[in-house]
Amino acid sequence: MSTSEDKGLLRFLTCGSVDDGKSTLIGRLLHDSRAILADTLQAIERTSARRGMEAIDLSLLTDGLQAEREQGITIDVAYRYFSSGRRKFIIADAPGHEQYTRNMVTAASTADLAIILIDARRGVLTQTRRHAQLAAMLGIPQLVVAVNKMDLVDFAQPVFERIRDDFLAFAAGVGIGQARFVPMSALRGDMVVDRGEHLHWYDGPTLMEMLESAPAAVAPHAHPFRFPVQWVCRPQDAANPALHDYRGFMGRVEAGRIAVGDTVSVLPSGLSTTVRAIEIGGEALAHAGAEQSVALLLDDDIDVSRGDMIVAPGQAPQVLRQISADLCWLSDLPMDRVRTYLIRHTTREVRAKLVAIDHRLDVNTLERMPAERLVMNDIARVRFKLAHPVFADPYVQNRSTGAFVVIDDSTYNTVGAGMIVADADAAA
Structure with missing residues (x-):
C-alpha cells in the first residue's frame, strides 16, 4: 500500500477487562506513530520518573483526569486524535468496570471498529465477553481481538492460540461475526506499530496495519436521504426587502445525498416539493451529502418546522x-x-x-x-x-x-x- 494513500477517518474504541492495558496501548500507538508533541512527551517522562518508574508510563497520555491518575484506573471515556500518514484516527478509551457500562455505550455509539483487549495471563474473562457482546449489540461492524501482555507469558504461541479458540467459541455462541486476532505487548511495543523481535511465529499484520487497512464503515451517502430540520431561517432586514421572501431550512444531512432540482418529501405532512437551492454559509452548492450542515430552499411554500424531516420520496423512514x-x-x-x-x-x-x-x-x-x-x-x-x-x-x-x-x-x-x-x- 502506498504511504500516500489516505484511507479516510477511522473511529475506533478500545475496551476489555480492567488492567488489560487499554491506556498503555493507546499511548504506544501515539508514541510509536510519532503523534506526541515533544513537550507532552517530556511531561509524562517527568511524571513517570517521579513515580519511580524505569520506563515511560504511556498510559498517562490518555488518563487525563486527576482522579484517574490517583486511582490508577480509567473512569471516563478519553478521546485522542492522531494520523499515521495513511489514515486519520479518533480513539475512544472506554473503562473496564461494569459500573461504567454507560461510558462504553457512549464511546461505541460512533465507532467503526472495536479493539477488545485480553490479558494473555488471564484469558477470556466475564468483562471481555460483556464488552464484546455490547460492541456487537451497538452495531460496531469490525472487531479486533488484541491479546496483550504477551511479554508476561514468554511470548508463547500456545497461549495466544488457546485464547483465540476460547474467544471464537464464545463468539459463535452469541452470534458475534468475524473477528481478527493479534498477539502483542503494548508495554514493549511488539506488534502494535512495529513488529518487534519476540513474535516471529506470528505472520499476520500488526495492530496498526489492521487499523490502516480496515474497510470504512458503510458510507452514509449510500443510505436514503435524511435531513432533520434544526432551524427555519427567516431573516428580517428592513434595508433588504428581498430577504423577506427567504425561507431556508437549516440542519445536517444525516444520510444520503441531495442536489438542486431533486424532489423531496416533508414529514409528517407527506407533501412533496423540489429543492430550489442548497446553501452553506451563504455560498450556493449544486449538491450536498451526509455530515454536511446546509440550508435547503424549496420551490413550494409548504409548512416545515423544527423537528420535521425532509426525505427522499419513496424511501421514507x-x-x-x-x-x-x-x-x-x-x-x-x-x-x-x-x-x-x-x-x-x-x-x-x-x-x-x-x-x-x-x-x-x-x-x-x-x-x-x-x-x-x-x-x-x-x-x-x-x-x-x-x-x-x-x-x-x-x-x-x-x-x-x-x-x-x-x-x-x-x-x-x-x-x-x-x-x-x-x-x-x-x-x-
Missing part, C-alpha cells in the same frame, strides 16, 4: 408513535415507570411514556432477565408510547436516525440512550 428499543439507563436515579419523559430523536423532541420493559440484559452472563425497573448502567429492551410521531430507521440500518436520548423533563438531564429496533407493530 418509519413514522412511529411507539418505539421498541435497546436502552442504556444513564442516571443514578432509577427509571420511574409512572413518569413521563422527553425523548429527543434527531431534532425532534416528544413526550414519552414507558409501556413495558420486555427484558433486562445481564451484562455478566448475557442472559435476558425480567425487570420491573432500570438503574444506572442497566441495558434493557423497552417500549415507549409517544405523544407525537418520530421518523426513524432501525439503528442497525442508520445510527443517526435510529438513536435517541431520554431526558428528565424536570431537570433536563439526559438519563437514557436508546437504539431503535425494527418493530412492524409500532408504525403510526
